[in-house]
Amino acid sequence: MSNTTVKQKRPALKVAKSSKTLNVSSGVFRVNKSISKTINHSFSGKSFSSEGDSRVLDKSSAQTPKHTVQVFDEHGQDVAPRPLYNPDPGVLQPKQGKIFPAQDTSSWTTMTDFPSVAFQTTNASNTGPFTRSFFGSISASRTSQTLESVTDETKDLLVKQDLSNSLSDVQARREEVQEQVREDVLDSVVDCYLTETETIWLLDIPTVSVSEDSEDAEAVKERNNAYTELCKNRLGNDKYVERSMQTFNGAPKTKEVQCDSITMVDKAVMSTIWDMYDSFCNKSDVSGNTVVSDQGNKADVPDSSSMSKLDLNPKGPEQSKSMVSISSTVSGSSAQLEKMACVLLVEEEPDHELILQSDKFKQDLAVMERVILANIFQPKLAAYRQLPVIEDPDCVRMAMGSKNSPSPFLEHLWAFECGLTMGRNVSSMTWNKKNPDLLAVGYGQLDFKDQKSGLVCCWSLKNPTWPDRIFHCESGVTALDFSACNANQLAVGMYDGTIAIYNVQAAEQTPIIDSSDCSKMHTCPVWQLRWIDHESGLAGEDKGEILISVSADGRICKWVHYKCLECVDLMTLKTPDLATNHMKWNRTISALSPGLCFDFHSNDSNIYLAGTEDGYIHKCSYSYKEEYLETYIAHKGPVYKVTWSPFCPDVFLSCSSDWTIQLWRQDLQRPVLCFTSGQKAVFDIMWSPHCATVFGSVSEGKVEIWDLRISSLDPTIVSVTCPGVNPTGLLFTSETDCVLVGDSEGKVTVYKLRNLTDGGSTQVETLEDVIQSTLSSQH
Amino acid sequence: MCDYQKCKHWGGNQDYTSTRNKRKTHLCCDMAEVEDTLKRIQGYNGVIGSIVVNAEGIPIRTTLDNSTTVQYVGLLHQLTMKARSTIRDIDPQNDLTFLRIRSKKHEIMVAPDKEFLMIVIQSPTE
Numbered sequence: 001m002s003n004t005t006v007k008q009k010r011p012a013l014k015v016a017k018s019s020k021t022l023n024v025s026s027g028v029f030r031v032n033k034s035i036s037k038t039i040n041h042s043f044s045g046k047s048f049s050s051e052g053d054s055r056v057l058d059k060s061s062a063q064t065p066k067h068t069v070q071v072f073d074e075h076g077q078d079v080a081p082r083p084l085y086n087p088d089p090g091v092l093q094p095k096q097g098k099i100f101p102a103q104d105t106s107s108w109t110t111m112t113d114f115p116s117v118a119f120q121t122t123n124a125s126n127t128g129p130f131t132r133s134f135f136g137s138i139s140a141s142r143t144s145q146t147l148e149s150v151t152d153e154t155k156d157l158l159v160k161q162d163l164s165n166s167l168s169d170v171q172a173r174r175e176e177v178q179e180q181v182r183e184d185v186l187d188s189v190v191d192c193y194l195t196e197t198e199t200i201w202l203l204d205i206p207t208v209s210v211s212e213d214s215e216d217a218e219a220v221k222e223r224n225n226a227y228t229e230l231c232k233n234r235l236g237n238d239k240y241v242e243r244s245m246q247t248f249n250g251a252p253k254t255k256e257v258q259c260d261s262i263t264m265v266d267k268a269v270m271s272t273i274w275d276m277y278d279s280f281c282n283k284s285d286v287s288g289n290t291v292v293s294d295q296g297n298k299a300d301v302p303d304s305s306s307m308s309k310l311d312l313n314p315k316g317p318e319q320s321k322s323m324v325s326i327s328s329t330v331s332g333s334s335a336q337l338e339k340m341a342c343v344l345l346v347e348e349e350p351d352h353e354l355i356l357q358s359d360k361f362k363q364d365l366a367v368m369e370r371v372i373l374a375n376i377f378q379p380k381l382a383a384y385r386q387l388p389v390i391e392d393p394d395c396v397r398m399a400m401g402s403k404n405s406p407s408p409f410l411e412h413l414w415a416f417e418c419g420l421t422m423g424r425n426v427s428s429m430t431w432n433k434k435n436p437d438l439l440a441v442g443y444g445q446l447d448f449k450d451q452k453s454g455l456v457c458c459w460s461l462k463n464p465t466w467p468d469r470i471f472h473c474e475s476g477v478t479a480l481d482f483s484a485c486n487a488n489q490l491a492v493g494m495y496d497g498t499i500a501i502y503n504v505q506a507a508e509q510t511p512i513i514d515s516s517d518c519s520k521m522h523t524c525p526v527w528q529l530r531w532i533d534h535e536s537g538l539a540g541e542d543k544g545e546i547l548i549s550v551s552a553d554g555r556i557c558k559w560v561h562y563k564c565l566e567c568v569d570l571m572t573l574k575t576p577d578l579a580t581n582h583m584k585w586n587r588t589i590s591a592l593s594p595g596l597c598f599d600f601h602s603n604d605s606n607i608y609l610a611g612t613e614d615g616y617i618h619k620c621s622y623s624y625k626e627e628y629l630e631t632y633i634a635h636k637g638p639v640y641k642v643t644w645s646p647f648c649p650d651v652f653l654s655c656s657s658d659w660t661i662q663l664w665r666q667d668l669q670r671p672v673l674c675f676t677s678g679q680k681a682v683f684d685i686m687w688s689p690h691c692a693t694v695f696g697s698v699s700e701g702k703v704e705i706w707d708l709r710i711s712s713l714d715p716t717i718v719s720v721t722c723p724g725v726n727p728t729g730l731l732f733t734s735e736t737d738c739v740l741v742g743d744s745e746g747k748v749t750v751y752k753l754r755n756l757t758d759g760g761s762t763q764v765e766t767l768e769d770v771i772q773s774t775l776s777s778q779h
Numbered sequence: 780m781c782d783y784q785k786c787k788h789w790g791g792n793q794d795y796t797s798t799r800n801k802r803k804t805h806l807c808c809d810m811a812e813v814e815d816t817l818k819r820i821q822g823y824n825g826v827i828g829s830i831v832v833n834a835e836g837i838p839i840r841t842t843l844d845n846s847t848t849v850q851y852v853g854l855l856h857q858l859t860m861k862a863r864s865t866i867r868d869i870d871p872q873n874d875l876t877f878l879r880i881r882s883k884k885h886e887i888m889v890a891p892d893k894e895f896l897m898i899v900i901q902s903p904t905e
Contacts, residue, residue: 277871356839361813361831366816368899372899375886465819
């Protein structure tokens with residue numbers, strides 16, 4: 001395209017105006033892009049058709065180069081105003097040409113009518129001569145063929161002049177373009193589609209023919225005639241007037257509204273099964289919890305867990321009230337509100353001290369302690385319980401030289417001791433009848449000299465370092481026994497003759513009952529206590545469990561617990577008069593020999609044996625307190641222990657300070673076997689609960705295990721204790737093959753019997769055979 | 780009479796604690812008992828440290844230094860939460876009572892509760 005430069009002849013004053021006009025004209029001249037540019041920036045969106053026009057122009061003259069106009073003032077400077085808006089050459093002009101669906105350039109003429117109409121309408125609304133003229137010029141450019149139709153629009157003469165100048169150019173150009181296009185598209189077949197839009201409809205009423213013979217033919221004919229007459233009358237008829245309407249287009253106005261920025265907040269909730277369960281329970285539990293917490297002395301913060309807590313602490317009428325009020329809402333009674341307020345206040349500040357003193361803390365502490373000790377003592381406890389001892393894979397152990405000798409020996413497992421028991425003498429030990437892991441140990445001096453206060457400790461196997469229960473007693477403890485019916489009752493016999501029954505479940509220091517009030521209480525040390533169960537009670541006899549005690553004042557007493565302990569003499573241990581052949585009991589001075597031990601027969605609870613300080617063993621009957629059934633005389637010193645064999649009903653064992661252990665059969669006056677292994681007094685003996693031929697004995701400085709299968713002359717296992725420490729008590733375990741030894745230093749050591757021949761059966765026959773053989777060899 | 784074994788208070792106006800289980804101890808003896816047990820636990824063979832913290836993570840009793848304590852508490856608290864959540868997800872009526880973590884070098888034992896957290900670290904005995 002040619003660059004047209006319009007020389008400015010006017011003075012400088014008029015530069016602006018003329019430049020404007022020039023711009024206009026130049027705008028006109030800028031056939032393709034320039035026109036579109038100015039159009040765009042001046043009339044953004046006001047007239048779609050203009051843009052469509054520009055687009056069409058673009059299409060038509062796509063190859064035409066950009067057309068620039070230069071304006072020079074009187075001095076020759078280029079003062080051509082730069083366009084305000086430079087659209088991106090690569091960007092396609094917005095498609096607004098819905099109105100012009102067809103790109104057919106051959107339909108120029110048809111199209112031009114439309115825009116001219118559109119421009120006319122827009123001109124009516126637009127203000128400003130400039131725009132109008134511009135539009136006019138545009139339309140002029142469009143309607144190059146129909147110039148005359150635009151003449152009334154163009155008011156600016158100058159423009160007209162220029163137009164005329166330019167039009168020719170444009171015309172030429174247009175024709176060029178048109179010809180170009182025509183030749184190209186001449187051969188192509190163009191499809192025109194006429195479609196209905198939302199505002200443009202095609203009315204199509206097909207004609208309907210009716211045959212003359214039909215019924216409505218007459219009606220149709222009449223109608224047709226009426227219609228033709230109507231058409232004739234139509235012109236000039238007042239009824240039919242052509243009118244046009246125009247709808248007002250309201251002027252759009254932009255209005256801005258500003259609102260506060262909407263802050264978005266993310267909120268997430270995790271719902272788990274227990275969360276839902278808790279909320280559901282807490283809703284009904286709130287009122288109940290307040291009551292529970294209020295009842296404690298301390299501020300036990302309510303446990304949110306459940307109603308079950310209420311069940312665990314039944315506390316009378318208050319409890320029932322709370323149960324009733326649970327169903328009602330929280331804001332039921334004012335009292336409840338007060339309680340709630342109390343709880344809230346307390347809940348806010350649980351003190352550190354309060355935490356440490358809370359029950360839950362103490363419980364957890366106890367559990368923790370046991371867990372730690374279980375870790376420490378695990379191999380020992382495993383050995384105790386006859387479980388395989390598994391090496392700790394993470395623990396580096398020194399390769400201990402384990403004794404792999406084939407001969408039987410005692411393996412030291414652990415010792416029950418603590419600071420409290422150090423220095424005290426172990427006087428008695430007993431297992432709990434119900435819980436085989438609970439051991440009660442009594443500490444008290446057996447001698448007359450240096451008596452100090454006694455101590456009873458209940459040790460648990462799970463904690464060998466600190467006893468579970470500690471009971472301080474005023475005088476030394478000499479006898480202990482757990483009850484079989486009420487497994488929590490522990491009978492304690494003391495050096496001063498008092499018998500007390502403790503409840504080991506509660507850790508109270510005071511016993512349930514004490515025999516101090518009883519008038520017939522023992523005046524000398526109680527050497528043995530036993531709870532005896534009478535299943536078959538004779539008429540008038542007490543049924544159930546009875547506590548029997550033997551004391552140094554020569555009495556064997558039966559204690560009954562009504563309101564206080566009451567004592568009934570079972571037997572008085574009178575010294576039998578051996579001078580005469582038959583026993584005479586009516587002596588003026590009847591000295592009672594101190595009783596040291598007794599044992600009831602396992603099968604027949606009517607018969608029992610009693611050992612005295614004289615060295616006699618008396619077989620007595622429970623129901624007959626006047627006379628002994630039998631007396632066994634063999635020992636030369638006080639009989640410290642007498643025990644029936646758990647397997648053979650006729651056999652019993654006795655030990656004494658005359659260094660001997662005697663094995664008796666109850667029908668024989670003389671002992672069957674006599675065991676000695678040293679020149680030390682034997683303090684304690686016990687049959688093994690597993691094997692009939694095994695028993696253990698404790699003497700000064702030695703612990704011995706005898707097995708009659710192997711030898712009846714020597715003990716099978718001899719374990720020497722440390723010098724200065726004397727073992728004073730022996731206890732077998734009923735479930736495992738371990739033995740406990742109490743010593744004078746307050747230690748209770750647990751040993752495991754190793755390599756003791758296990759016959760499988762209880763070896764009753766062996767024992768019988770041994771006895772038989774011995775008897776036969778004697779005669 | 781106070782049920783505490785080493786009670787040295789005689790006469791006077793000593794307040795007793797709650798009579799749960801009919802066990803009466805002086806208030807001070809009650810604390811002394813707890814302290815005794817804690818000291819015993821710390822003295823056992825292999826115990827490296829013991830920590831008691833309240834619900835907010837403030838140490839009440841600890842035998843380790845502060846940074847270690849804070850580290851242990853922070854980590855174990857989260858683990859305990861997770862463990863408790865796991866147990867209760869399976870059965871909402873169940874609850875976590877004790878947690879033991881055995882590692883190559885130590886064993887960490889945690890007794891969780893709503894108000895406190897008790898942690899003991901023990902190494903295997905040799």
